[in-house]
Amino acid sequence: MAIAYTPPICIRVKVMQVICLDCGMSVDDYVDYCPKCDNELGLQHDGSTVTVDIAHQGERVSEALEKMQKEIDAARKGVAESIRLVVGSGLIRDEVLLVLRDLQFRADIKSFESESGNAGAVLVRLK
Ligand SMILES: [Zn+2]
Numbered sequence: 001m002a003i004a005y006t007p008p009i010c011i012r013v014k015v016m017q018v019i020c021l022d023c024g025m026s027v028d029d030y031v032d033y034c035p036k037c038d039n040e041l042g043l044q045h046d047g048s049t050v051t052v053d054i055a056h057q058g059e060r061v062s063e064a065l066e067k068m069q070k071e072i073d074a075a076r077k078g079v080a081e082s083i084r085l086v087v088g089s090g091l092i093r094d095e096v097l098l099v100l101r102d103l104q105f106r107a108d109i110k111s112f113e114s115e116s117g118n119a120g121a122v123l124v125r126l127k
Contacts, residue, residue, distance in 0.1 A: 045081035055088035
């Protein structure tokens with residue numbers, strides 16, 4: 001019986017691509033600087049704001065904080081400039097402000113402020 005020959009299979013690993021907002025070049029996701037225009041990709045944003053409600057589905061404080069961290073991490077990888085956290089008026093809001101102070105100290109976020117005229121939302125500047 002002949003031995004079947006199995007040719008080696010070439011597996012092409014697909015790398016996520018991002019678009020440089022300055023020059024439009026398609027760049028591999030893990031690259032920090034655009035190879036064409038040299039812009040720092042992690043600092044690029046399109047001026048948009050993502051709104052996330054972390055306090056109105058019966059979340060406990062720990063769940064709300066976890067949700068916030070996940071949303072901030074995700075948004076920092078995206079193109080939005082800011083994230084708007086709907087935090088309500090209770091304990092979650094107090095804890096969120098404490099954590100945001102810490103994140104700002106660690107330079108994970110740029111700044112944050114309670115939304116003017118709506119204390120139940122906090123605007124977090126990411127980039
Ligand atoms: Zn570029």
